Amino acid sequence: xxxETFSTLIEPERIxxxxxxxxxxxxxxxxxxxxxxxxxHERGLLSDAGFSRYHADSTIELTVVRNLERPSAExxxxxxxxxxxxxxxxxxxxxxxxxTGGFGISTASSEAEPLRYDLLGRLxxxxxxxxxxxxxxxxxxxxxxxQLLTGIEEIPxxxxxxxxxxxxxxxxxxxxxxxxxxLERVANNRFAYAMKLVRGQTLAELxxxxxxxxxxxxxxxxxxxxETLLEHFLKVCDAMAYAHAKQVLHRDLKPANxxxxxxxxxxxxxxxxxxxxxxxxxxxxxxAPEPMSFGVEDPTASRTRLGQALxxxxxxxxxxxxxxxxSLDARSDIYALGxxxxxxxxxxxxxxxxxxxxxxxxxxxxxxxxxxxPAPRLEIxxxxxxxxxxxxxxxxxxxxxxxxxxxxxxRHFLNNEPISALPDTPVRKALRWIGRHRQAVLLIFMGL
Numbered sequence: 001x002x003x004e005t006f007s008t009l010i011e012p013e014r015i016x017x018x019x020x021x022x023x024x025x026x027x028x029x030x031x032x033x034x035x036x037x038x039x040x041h042e043r044g045l046l047s048d049a050g051f052s053r054y055h056a057d058s059t060i061e062l063t064v065v066r067n068l069e070r071p072s073a074e075x076x077x078x079x080x081x082x083x084x085x086x087x088x089x090x091x092x093x094x095x096x097x098x099x100t101g102g103f104g105i106s107t108a109s110s111e112a113e114p115l116r117y118d119l120l121g122r123l124x125x126x127x128x129x130x131x132x133x134x135x136x137x138x139x140x141x142x143x144x145x146x147q148l149l150t151g152i153e154e155i156p157x158x159x160x161x162x163x164x165x166x167x168x169x170x171x172x173x174x175x176x177x178x179x180x181x182x183l184e185r186v187a188n189n190r191f192a193y194a195m196k197l198v199r200g201q202t203l204a205e206l207x208x209x210x211x212x213x214x215x216x217x218x219x220x221x222x223x224x225x226x227e228t229l230l231e232h233f234l235k236v237c238d239a240m241a242y243a244h245a246k247q248v249l250h251r252d253l254k255p256a257n258x259x260x261x262x263x264x265x266x267x268x269x270x271x272x273x274x275x276x277x278x279x280x281x282x283x284x285x286x287x288a289p290e291p292m293s294f295g296v297e298d299p300t301a302s303r304t305r306l307g308q309a310l311x312x313x314x315x316x317x318x319x320x321x322x323x324x325x326x327s328l329d330a331r332s333d334i335y336a337l338g339x340x341x342x343x344x345x346x347x348x349x350x351x352x353x354x355x356x357x358x359x360x361x362x363x364x365x366x367x368x369x370x371x372x373x374p375a376p377r378l379e380i381x382x383x384x385x386x387x388x389x390x391x392x393x394x395x396x397x398x399x400x401x402x403x404x405x406x407x408x409x410x411r412h413f414l415n416n417e418p419i420s421a422l423p424d425t426p427v428r429k430a431l432r433w434i435g436r437h438r439q440a441v442l443l444i445f446m447g448l
Contacts, residue, residue, distance in 0.1 A: 003019060006046070010046055021039055021043065025039065037051060059246060063163060117143065119133075120133045120142070130147065130149055142197050144194070144198070145194050147186060147192030150190075164271075164272075165270075165271045168274045170183070174239050177267065198269075199262055200265075202260070203340070204256040206223075210374075214375045230414065234411065235266035236258055236268055239266075239267075240333055244402070249328060249333055251273040253337060254340065258340075275325070309360060314359055314363070315336045316363040329396075332396070338406075341387065342368070342371055342392065368392060381413070383421070384410075386421040387413070408420075
């Protein structure tokens with residue numbers, strides 16, 4: 001815990017007294033920054049506004065899995081960005097409550113059943129776990145209940161990734177990140193967590209529906225129009241801009257990991273490969289096992305892979321495909337977003353091949369199929385082509401540097417405004433003016 005974390009939140013004249021409180025807590029062996037914030041607030045050294053700002057700006061906290069064989073002994077170490085690097089805070093879990101009063105992992109009393117949920121049936125299976133529909137016995141609501149697949153906890157690092165996914169999702173408090181309700185440890189010390197049950201379709205399914213309409217020469221319904229799909233995409237960008245502000249990379253963005261609900265609510269799912277920059281070495285990726293793929297056998301290589309190159313080959317940036325995990329930053333997620341945008345416009349993937357290894361090699365080279373309209377009536381404007389080209393530039397320095405910049409260009413396009421990815425010309429300015437003043441242009445034409 002470093003006092004400097006609070007120095008910008010406290011009025012200068014109160015800093016000496018606040019530092020005294022800080023030293024008192026250190027002498028007591030207290031290294032929790034949240035406790036310091038509470039103590040300073042109680043003594044009037046941290047204002048209500050500063051107290052609120054501290055909790056609003058808090059970074060992602062993670063738990064290191066130490067030993068899954070002793071559920072009631074020392075099994076985890078809470079690691080926070082505020083804690084000093086030379087101090088360990090080991091939390092033994094007894095009856096689901098940590099002795100510090102901090103977070104604890106609820107432990108089911110039964111060997112097979114969750115603590116508070118009735119399992120109703122399997123919904124789907126992913127890279128590390130399966131999802132079942134469950135019902136909360138107390139609140140009477142249905143949830144999605146995800147737990148590690150049986151036996152997978154033996155693979156080094158996977159229990160840690162599963163726990164990291166639950167904690168990252170729970171702390172990314174954003175309308176477009178699916179909420180997590182509870183975390184439990186069930187039979188055989190496997191982790192499980194309950195989250196919002198999203199009723200709807202994945203973005204991949206919507207793209208397939210649009211593709212079917214084109215193939216069958218049917219008009220696209222409003223829910224599959226390009227404008228609607230772009231609105232969904234912008235919500236994904238909003239979620240990723242928030243995640244990046246929290247120093248979290250997703251690293252497995254793809255249409256199959258984006259859910260669209262019945263009322264056009266959009267959620268970014270499956271954060272199992274997320275990387276928190278403030279805890280970059282949390283999972284030792286350099287010593288990852290040989291590449292493994294999880295999911296249904298798929299010749300188009302849409303499955304998540306674990307190994308040196310983490311992610312899904314058709315949506316990897318060149319640096320991600322090369323396995324440069326330590327150097328990845330927000331621009332790698334931006335590349336994946338550009339590939340998703342490509343797919344929304346062309347209704348087909350940008351990276352195509354017969355095998356996962358073939359697609360992985362294409363991804364390393366930063367190559368893509370030419371962006372072409374899926375049908376004559378769905379011509380892709382130059383502005384959108386320029387946005388895709390910039391987002392998927394092989395060199396990361398040539399891409400959008402933030403997700404916000406990418407989203408801004410799309411919003412400018414939808415509002416018939418100039419975009420940064422394409423230099424403006426007199427002709428383009430004139431066409432935009434005509435687009436914004438259609439009635440006036442019509443009156444002028446009729447007058448002439």
